[in-house]
Amino acid sequence: xxxxxxxxxxxxxxxxxxxxxxxxxxxxxxxxxxxxxxxxxxxxxxxxxxxxxxxxxxxxxxxxxxxxxxxxxxxxxxxxxxxxxxxxxxxxxxxxxxxxxxxxxxxxxxxxxxxxxxxxxxxxxxxxxxxxxxxxxxxxxxxxxxxxxxxxxxxxxxxxxxxxxxxxxxxxxxxxxxxxxxxxxxxxxxxxxxxxxxxxxxxxxxxxxxxxxxxxxxxxxxxxxxxxxxxxxxxxxxxxxxxxxxxxxxxxxxxxxxxxxxxxxxxxxxxxxxxxxxxxxxxxxxxxxxxxxxxxxxxxxxxxxxxxxxxxxxxxxxxxxxxxxxxxxxxxxxxxxxxxxxxxxxxxxxxxxxxxxxxxxxxxxxxxxxxx
Numbered sequence: 001x002x003x004x005x006x007x008x009x010x011x012x013x014x015x016x017x018x019x020x021x022x023x024x025x026x027x028x029x030x031x032x033x034x035x036x037x038x039x040x041x042x043x044x045x046x047x048x049x050x051x052x053x054x055x056x057x058x059x060x061x062x063x064x065x066x067x068x069x070x071x072x073x074x075x076x077x078x079x080x081x082x083x084x085x086x087x088x089x090x091x092x093x094x095x096x097x098x099x100x101x102x103x104x105x106x107x108x109x110x111x112x113x114x115x116x117x118x119x120x121x122x123x124x125x126x127x128x129x130x131x132x133x134x135x136x137x138x139x140x141x142x143x144x145x146x147x148x149x150x151x152x153x154x155x156x157x158x159x160x161x162x163x164x165x166x167x168x169x170x171x172x173x174x175x176x177x178x179x180x181x182x183x184x185x186x187x188x189x190x191x192x193x194x195x196x197x198x199x200x201x202x203x204x205x206x207x208x209x210x211x212x213x214x215x216x217x218x219x220x221x222x223x224x225x226x227x228x229x230x231x232x233x234x235x236x237x238x239x240x241x242x243x244x245x246x247x248x249x250x251x252x253x254x255x256x257x258x259x260x261x262x263x264x265x266x267x268x269x270x271x272x273x274x275x276x277x278x279x280x281x282x283x284x285x286x287x288x289x290x291x292x293x294x295x296x297x298x299x300x301x302x303x304x305x306x307x308x309x310x311x312x313x314x315x316x317x318x319x320x321x322x323x324x325x326x327x328x329x330x331x332x333x334x335x336x337x338x339x340x341x342x343x344x345x346x347x348x349x350x351x352x353x354x355x356x357x358x359x360x361x362x363x364x365x366x367x368x369x370x371x372x
Contacts, residue, residue, distance in 0.1 A: 130155075212357075
């Protein structure tokens with residue numbers, strides 16, 4: 001008698017086989033020989049299947065590990081501050097910022113700059129455990145207040161008055177600061193060495209905004225979203241440039257406590273980017289440089305007679321309130337007033353939360369909507 005063992009593939013899409021035993025001849029095979037042969041073949045099949053499953057499992061496991069390690073593979077990561085140093089206007093002291101090495105992606109974040117908080121929020125970054133909410137009375141954009149002024153996020157003071165105990169209690173992995181918090185840099189480093197300065201100057205302003213977006217995207221693995229946000233912002237920049245090209249000149253002024261200050265396109269001018277990046281031609285280039293502008297009387301505005309007058313309300317009041325002061329008898333003689341080209345801009349976005357990728361888009365929309 002002959003016994004044949006035939007392997008039959010029962011599924012063309014995988015490597016599973018079925019054993020078919022064919023008996024040939026007149027006599028039956030002895031039971032022990034049959035069982036021995038069957039056991040041998042079973043071991044062979046088992047080994048084959050184990051190898052296949054192991055191979056398949058390895059592939060699946062490797063794919064899973066690859067996906068899980070994509071974000072972690074970037075760490076440890078050296079994160080540079082966006083400026084090497086910054087001089088405090090009030091004290092004259094210069095602070096030098098150090099690079100930070102992050103061992104892993106931060107999970108507990110304290111953001112002391114509204115603009116960068118806005119960018120983190122737009123990117124979908126989670127883990128914000130502390131913000132400078134100022135008891136809910138700070139000049140934070142409404143969309144950020146709604147999300148981060150609550151019992152789940154620590155209120156660590158104001159933009160210029162940090163409550164260090166509250167910061168420490170939040171147990172941050174990283175703290176992001178900008179110019180207003182520069183005097184507190186060394187003290188914050190005592191809480192965590194991972195203090196990153198994300199402030200920038202006004203040269204190449206929009207590129208600096210993109211730089212902060214890219215920095216956040218690199219740390220928190222949000223590169224695709226970052227590209228989407230930057231593309232959207234650039235569209236608005238281009239639209240404002242096109243609009244600005246149609247005007248002879250413009251003047252940026254800031255309203256504060258019934259007084260105004262003027263800004264030109266100088267290197268140290270706080271709002272130089274309105275001219276240099278947004279494309280408006282300055283009505284004058286002779287304003288003393290200052291981040292808070294130069295005292296600029298209403299008569300001065302009339303003397304340069306801008307076609308477009310852009311008013312930033314530092315007090316964050318409603319427009320009707322400041323209109324009574326701005327649109328006085330002197331301003332009514334200007335070309336901007338006569339042609340309906342006085343644009344009132346949101347002080348929260350323009351003064352308190354600049355450099356955020358969403359707030360910058362909102363600022364550009366303000367101009368586009370008012371200069372139709």
